[in-house]
Amino acid sequence: MTTSEYNQCVRELADGLYRFAWKSIGEAEEAKDMVQQAFTVLWEKREEVPPDKGKSFLFTVTYRKCMDVHRARGRTTATGQLHENALTEMPRTNELKKILQQALATLDQQSRNLVLLKDYEGYSYEEIAKITTLNTTQVKVYLHRARKSLKNYLVSKEHVI
Amino acid sequence: MKLTKDNIEEYLLLLVDEELDPAAMAEVERFLSQHGEYRPVLEAYRATKLDSEEMCFFPGKESLLRPEPAAVPLKAGKSFRLWRQAAALALLLGLGLAFALLVRRSGDTGLPSPVQKVAVADPDKDPGLPKDTTERKIAPQPSQAIAQQPSVTRQPAVRVIPQRHSYQIPDRAQSRKQEAIASLATATSPAMLPEAPLQVGQAINREWASTPLEEKKALPGWLPVKEESVEGVGELVAQAQELRDNIAEKAKMLKKASFVIRIGDKDVIALGR
Secondary structure (H helix, E strand, O other): OOHHHHHHHHHHHHHHHHHHHHHHHOOHHHHHHHHHHHHHHHHHOOOOOOHHHHHHHHHHHHHHHHHHHHHHHOOOOOHHHHHHHHHHHOOOOOHHHHHHHHHHHOOOHHHHHHHHHHHOOOOOHHHHHHHHOOOHHHHHHHHHHHHHHHHHHHOOHHHOO | OOOOOOOHHHHHHHHHOOOOOHHHHHHHHHHHHHOHHHHHHHHHHHOOOOOOOOOOOOOOHHHHOOOOOOOOOOOOOHHHHHHHHHHHHHHHHHHHHHHHHHHHHHHHHOOOOOOOOOOOOOOOOOOOOOHHHOOOOOOOOHHHHHHHOHHHHOOHHHOOOOOOOOOOOOHHHHOOOOOOOHHHHHHOOHHHOOOOOHHHHHHHHHHHHOOOHHHHHHOOOOOOOOOOOOOOHHHHHHHHHHHHHHHHHHHHHHOOOEEEEEEOOEEEEEEOO
């Protein structure tokens, strides 16, 4: 990957990567640091990374950093609180988005990351499997489980859509 | 693929995640059309999809960019400068040499440039002539002048004969012994001009040959041909042919021009048509 191709990655992927990190860990500043670190790693490894693999490389690095942050915080961290903060900073277009963000906050870190990768970036099960080092079946199972959880949250008595 | 009430939910999730091929999608749609009670389930799953259009803009994106190596002009190092100077010197020497060769060749042939003076009758000596004909920047066309003035033999004083009045024998040629060149005239007759139009050449020949030598010498613009010494008939003929060819070539360049060369008491007409 040349410098020009690296800069092209910055222009095209920085926003999406930042969105993924922010939604995943719920902290804007931490997400920003994470994106910077991911691009730093890409720059250092640019000789080994083909241009067409830049996006998956960046999301793999960011996903792992998100998981590291999650582990450092401990699984008992109130993700709902994290995403509540995020929701106060994110633009709210309608009530459904707000409820969906709340539902997303109830998911475990891994399931949330899978949903983010699937819905925001449009990755296939196979691509998500490569990024997360899971197998395709695991991705499918985790994602379906996450969808059912989100659906149940949305159609519950308190959040009837 | 067989859809049942037990596995339809899995296929609905695959449909939401866009993991079904078109055939499977059509199958699911067909099942939903037959079992309408599952359509709200599909809509509920679709509601779990995050809005991919929702944007977050990374602040300070520019800080992530790395300076790209611009197209840096070749830095002129010491060795490069030396090579450049050497190339310039070689180019100048080459141009100088080519110019010198051209000048020397021009000196050898003694051909006038296309812009030249045309030898004309002196108006002071002949009051009948207009005074604005002393110099023209045109190619001389003696054949036309002769053709348009049929009485030129009767009035030689007004005849305009374009001649190379600035012809100079090259220095190296002048060093040769002086020798009569009468025999040269025989060897360089007008018949040696294969490209000369025969009729025009013969007409000019007849007209010009009938003019006495003394009258020719009295013509304005008449320049005597300098004599030069050559050794042997072969060299003499070769030199005459070279002279003829050079003048004919020059006459061609001047278009429709012709020259009269006097060698001894013979005249050779070089036509440039």
